[in-house]
Amino acid sequence: MFSKLRSFAVRHHRKFFIVGALIGGGVLLKRFAEKKLIEWQETEMNQLLERSRKQQHFESTEKTCNMTITSVLPQIQLAIGRSLDSDSITLLLKQKAPNKKELWEQLKIIAFSRVMSYIYGNAILAILLRAQVNILGAYLYLANQNPSNPDLELSPEAQSQFLSSSNYWLSTGVERFCLMVEKVVSSQVSNLSLKQRLTLVDLEQIFQEIRVALEDELSRQSNNFLANVMLPPQSSSEEESTTSPTLTKMMTETREILQSVEVTHLLSTCVNIGVGCVLDKFSEIVSVLSADKSKSRSPDSEDFHHPNHVSVYVAKLIPALNNFIFQDVWLTQLLAIEPLRMFGANIYESFSTL
Numbered sequence: 001m002f003s004k005l006r007s008f009a010v011r012h013h014r015k016f017f018i019v020g021a022l023i024g025g026g027v028l029l030k031r032f033a034e035k036k037l038i039e040w041q042e043t044e045m046n047q048l049l050e051r052s053r054k055q056q057h058f059e060s061t062e063k064t065c066n067m068t069i070t071s072v073l074p075q076i077q078l079a080i081g082r083s084l085d086s087d088s089i090t091l092l093l094k095q096k097a098p099n100k101k102e103l104w105e106q107l108k109i110i111a112f113s114r115v116m117s118y119i120y121g122n123a124i125l126a127i128l129l130r131a132q133v134n135i136l137g138a139y140l141y142l143a144n145q146n147p148s149n150p151d152l153e154l155s156p157e158a159q160s161q162f163l164s165s166s167n168y169w170l171s172t173g174v175e176r177f178c179l180m181v182e183k184v185v186s187s188q189v190s191n192l193s194l195k196q197r198l199t200l201v202d203l204e205q206i207f208q209e210i211r212v213a214l215e216d217e218l219s220r221q222s223n224n225f226l227a228n229v230m231l232p233p234q235s236s237s238e239e240e241s242t243t244s245p246t247l248t249k250m251m252t253e254t255r256e257i258l259q260s261v262e263v264t265h266l267l268s269t270c271v272n273i274g275v276g277c278v279l280d281k282f283s284e285i286v287s288v289l290s291a292d293k294s295k296s297r298s299p300d301s302e303d304f305h306h307p308n309h310v311s312v313y314v315a316k317l318i319p320a321l322n323n324f325i326f327q328d329v330w331l332t333q334l335l336a337i338e339p340l341r342m343f344g345a346n347i348y349e350s351f352s353t354l
Helices: 004-009 011-083 087-094 100-144 158-166 168-191 200-218 223-228 237-241 245-258 261-297 314-322 333-336 338-351
Strands: 197-198 311-313
Touching: 011 100, 011 168, 011 333, 011 338, 087 100, 100 158, 100 168, 100 200, 100 223, 100 245, 100 314, 100 333, 100 338, 158 245, 168 200, 168 223, 197 200, 197 237, 197 314, 200 261, 223 245, 223 261, 261 311, 261 314, 261 333, 261 338, 311 314, 333 338
Parallel strands: none
Antiparallel strands: 197 311
């Protein structure tokens, strides 16, 4: 019997070898596939966790950015008020100065300039802080993910210095920009009579004409004009030698972003929305001014007039225009502008990846 089994094994030894190899290979292949599956699952889980952490960090960065914009906006109002000062003219008018007409003409130009500077100033601040806060947030995320990389180290002092560079826009930058706005506005409203009556449609046309003229003026400036009014001048080689290399790199990257065509288009989008918000508020102001006039003529009149059909003298609009910078009419809309939010998200994503 054993001889038969032996002879059977000898005759079929190749088959046994092949079957054994197949079974063994199948077992090894199964183990290899299981190992690779576990590794893939672990990789996917790690990537999912990293994406989740990154998303949470980005959302936290977005909240910080919105809070920063909200807290800094009042400084824009003060800066515009200093650059386009109307108090001295108002005081002279109260004192019944002899050149009353000339003073009213100056006040008219300042009033329209203040409103346009208010719109542009808020939009520029939002773009600047979106860029800065998201660049800083991305660098902090990378530093947290790669603690052993010395090139990503950023001290609290360097972080503060990076963000405080936006103070340049709140002082020197706003003043330079307001001068340009005043020059453009002067050419657009110089022929606008104080005795002319304006409807809301007329006011919208004036704002749009000023906006187009401002964009034309900006297009004639150098490519780095916006970056130059938002950020302080680039440091000299001696100053850079004493500054953190990471901080120098971040400042350079911020400047490059602000010089891009995308920022110019984004500013135009934000300003367009801002003009719409301002006009919505002025529809209420015009209605109130018109209602006050109607009541003074006929106290019992309660007729409804559509805001677009109501007209007000330019002279009566000037005080409302002049004090408009101290109103909060589009903060909520400014923070919710989708292209602006995408601008920040793209910056964060670009700089948070090695």
